Every structure is written in structure tokens, then in C-alpha cells.
Amino acid sequence: MDFRLYIYFITVVEQATFTKAADVLHISQPSLSAAIKRLEQGVGMTLLERSTRHIKVTEEGNILYHEAKKLVNHYQHVSNEMNRLKREGPLQLQIGLIESSHFWVPKILKSFKRDYPHAQINLHEILSLPDVENALMNFDIHLAITNQFLNSEMIEATPLYQERLVAVLPNGHRLASKRELRFADMEGEAFIVCKEGFQTRKDILHAFGKSGFQPKIQFEIERFETACRLVDEGLGMTILPENYVDQAMNGNYTIRPIVGEDIARHVYLAYEKNRYLPPIVLRYIELIETYFKVNHRITTK
Incomplete structure (x- = not known):
């Protein structure tokens, strides 16, 4: 069934007249009346009792109104979420860590949560070279804070400090x-x-x-x-x-x-070069780099 018919029906119920509903929907009243007829034919029930001045919602129409309202609200939520994902990517951050990074990572996370208060952050203690490489290449994590020397054309490793x-x-x-x-x-x-x-x-x-x-x-x-x-x-x-x-x-x-x-030992910020990194990940990387620039702890290989 045409999803627009549910929107038309909800608007008619909430506006109580076809005239007002047609104005809100920016369509002609005859077109709106015809649309509601198609909806009633589709469900096989009378949804509205019409009079010259007002409409009355039938019992069946009232049930459909509440269920359609849920459906439309869910659709709008999903649509908004998809648009947000296009702009920001998923609000989830997967980080691989070494043990000694615990003294500064919480400082970065505190700043990060001010920008993304609803973000879900998963911290994984990933220590050995094979584990770091596999986690990055399999997309198990977005980035790694590691002391492993990653000699790979697929992985970008920026030295942070010694x-x-x-x-x-x-x-x-x-x-x-x-x-x-x-x-x-x-x-x-x-x-x-x-x-x-x-x-x-x-x-x-x-x-x-x-x-x-x-x-x-x-x-x-x-x-x-x-x-x-x-x-x-x-x-x-x-x-x-x-x-x-x-x-x-x-x-x-x-x-x-x-x-x-x-x-x-050197500590690196590492991530997979050819993977799409959503804005939420790029922002976290930016915060890390800024933190160490301010603290004058960036080193070179």
C-alpha cells in the first residue's frame, strides 16, 4: 500500500476536516478525498464517517490511526538516522589500546564525549603484532594505539610519543x-x-x-x-x-x-589506509594529534 495514504489519513484525523488537511498537505481536497477512499478500499473497512462539516473516526479508523502513527514515526526516525549516517557515520568507535596508554586516553575520551555525548565507545586491549594487524585489517577496530612497528603498506602508523x-x-x-x-x-x-x-x-x-x-x-x-x-x-x-x-x-x-x-619504545596511532573512516573516527584522531602537539610529544620515525 502507498505509504503516503497513511500520512494523508493521519493528517485528516488530526485536522478533523478534509479542507484543513488538504491545506496542510498542499494537495487539493478532491485528491485527498480520493486518496482516503483508496485507503478504505485497500483495508476493506470504513475509516471515517463523513458529514458536511466534520468527520468522525470509526472504531476501525481509530485503531488504524494509532498504528499508522507508530509506523510513520518509525519511518521518520529511520529516515533521519540514515541522513545522519551519511553525514557522520555510525556513532560507534572501536579502539585498540596498549596498557600504558591508559594514562592519557581518558583525557581524550572526555573531550570526545563533549562532541559526541551519545557515542558508544568500545575499548579493546590489543597487544601483540598479529592481533593489532588482524584487528585493523578485519575492521574489528577503527584505530589502534600501539607500540608495535607496523611495516605494512595497508596501515598508516603515525608516531605519537616515545x-x-x-x-x-x-x-x-x-x-x-x-x-x-x-x-x-x-x-x-x-x-x-x-x-x-x-x-x-x-x-x-x-x-x-x-x-x-x-x-x-x-x-x-x-x-x-x-x-x-x-x-x-x-x-x-x-x-x-x-x-x-x-x-x-x-x-x-x-x-x-x-x-x-x-x-x-615508540607509541603509534594506526589505522587501515583504504577503509572509510566516518567523521566520528576522524574527530577522535584529530583530538589525539592535537593533544600531543599541545604537549610537545610528537616524535618522528
């Missing part, structure tokens, strides 16, 4: 009395490190290799939180981003800077 890595050891450890550590100091110590596929592991092992030493790996982990818990129990020492350790819960461990080798 964060220092520090040694974390149990309180009372023999090295805790030192104000700073060298890699030679850590030789032979039970060591906790990220498992294969994590850039932080590569950075740490590369720095050890340059110093001429190799760590005695006792535990391989995925999350820094696990490493802190193991250190807390005196099961070994580890090397973690300073930003993460500063924000982590207090534990029974000591933090010391490492000297002698340049040990740090």
Missing part, C-alpha cells in the same frame, strides 16, 4: 640499593618478559644484545599487570614502560632507571 622503559624489581632485591641500573647488573637475574610477538620484548632483547648480555628469562607474559604481580611476589624482575608503572597500583616493588643503552 616512552622510557624502566627496571622493576622486588623490594629488598640486591639491586634495589642502586640508584640506576645497567644491563650488566641484571645478568643472571630471574627475568620476566613479554612473549614472542610483542614489540616490547624485541626492544628489551635488542638492548640487552647491544650491551653484550642476555636476560635469564623465567616467565613469559602478555600483560604488564601480570609482570607486576610476579615481581610483587618476588619471582623475578622485569622492564616496563615508565608511563605504565607510574599509573599502576602500588606493589612491593622498586623502580629504577636504566643507563648505558638507549632503551625506550
Whole structure:
């Protein structure tokens, strides 16, 4: 059935006369009367009792009016939503994160929610290189905050900042009395490190290799939180981003800077190059870039 007939019928009921309804709809009264007749023929019932001055809605007409009103309202809502999607894209943001980004991401989200108060934001902790690449290429996330070096023609990776890595050891450890550590100091110590596929592991092992030493790996982990818990129990020492350790819960461990080798990691903003990014995603990217420009923390590869 022609959807316009429902709109015509609703207008006639609400205006109570064909003359007023025709004026509101900007059509002639004969055309409106003919349209309502077609609607009645279509449903097989009398919807309006007509008189020379006013109309009266039948019981069947009253039921149709309320149901048609719901239908038209829903149609208008869907139509408005489709128009909004053309302008803004879906109000949903999927973000992949590393653990140490938690110290600044909430600041960006606070500004973002002022622009998009109704946006749904999903935060995914995605850590290893394969997981980051798969999440981006499969469109599971719109963007990633990652320390993984993404050597891919399909992914744009913009460096945001560099964060220092520090040694974390149990309180009372023999090295805790030192104000700073060298890699030679850590030789032979039970060591906790990220498992294969994590850039932080590569950075740490590369720095050890340059110093001429190799760590005695006792535990391989995925999350820094696990490493802190193991250190807390005196099961070994580890090397973690300073930003993460500063924000982590207090534990029974000591933090010391490492000297002698340049040990740090880069953090990137990454997204798939050929994917359409709706305005809501572009705005979030803009807020991130502005934040680090203001804080003078943009670095170059």
C-alpha cells in the first residue's frame, strides 16, 4: 500500500476536516478525498464517517490511526538516522589500546564525549603484532594505539610519543640499593618478559644484545599487570614502560632507571589506509594529534 495514504489519513484525523488537511498537505481536497477512499478500499473497512462539516473516526479508523502513527514515526526516525549516517557515520568507535596508554586516553575520551555525548565507545586491549594487524585489517577496530612497528603498506602508523622503559624489581632485591641500573647488573637475574610477538620484548632483547648480555628469562607474559604481580611476589624482575608503572597500583616493588643503552619504545596511532573512516573516527584522531602537539610529544620515525 502507498505509504503516503497513511500520512494523508493521519493528517485528516488530526485536522478533523478534509479542507484543513488538504491545506496542510498542499494537495487539493478532491485528491485527498480520493486518496482516503483508496485507503478504505485497500483495508476493506470504513475509516471515517463523513458529514458536511466534520468527520468522525470509526472504531476501525481509530485503531488504524494509532498504528499508522507508530509506523510513520518509525519511518521518520529511520529516515533521519540514515541522513545522519551519511553525514557522520555510525556513532560507534572501536579502539585498540596498549596498557600504558591508559594514562592519557581518558583525557581524550572526555573531550570526545563533549562532541559526541551519545557515542558508544568500545575499548579493546590489543597487544601483540598479529592481533593489532588482524584487528585493523578485519575492521574489528577503527584505530589502534600501539607500540608495535607496523611495516605494512595497508596501515598508516603515525608516531605519537616515545616512552622510557624502566627496571622493576622486588623490594629488598640486591639491586634495589642502586640508584640506576645497567644491563650488566641484571645478568643472571630471574627475568620476566613479554612473549614472542610483542614489540616490547624485541626492544628489551635488542638492548640487552647491544650491551653484550642476555636476560635469564623465567616467565613469559602478555600483560604488564601480570609482570607486576610476579615481581610483587618476588619471582623475578622485569622492564616496563615508565608511563605504565607510574599509573599502576602500588606493589612491593622498586623502580629504577636504566643507563648505558638507549632503551625506550615508540607509541603509534594506526589505522587501515583504504577503509572509510566516518567523521566520528576522524574527530577522535584529530583530538589525539592535537593533544600531543599541545604537549610537545610528537616524535618522528
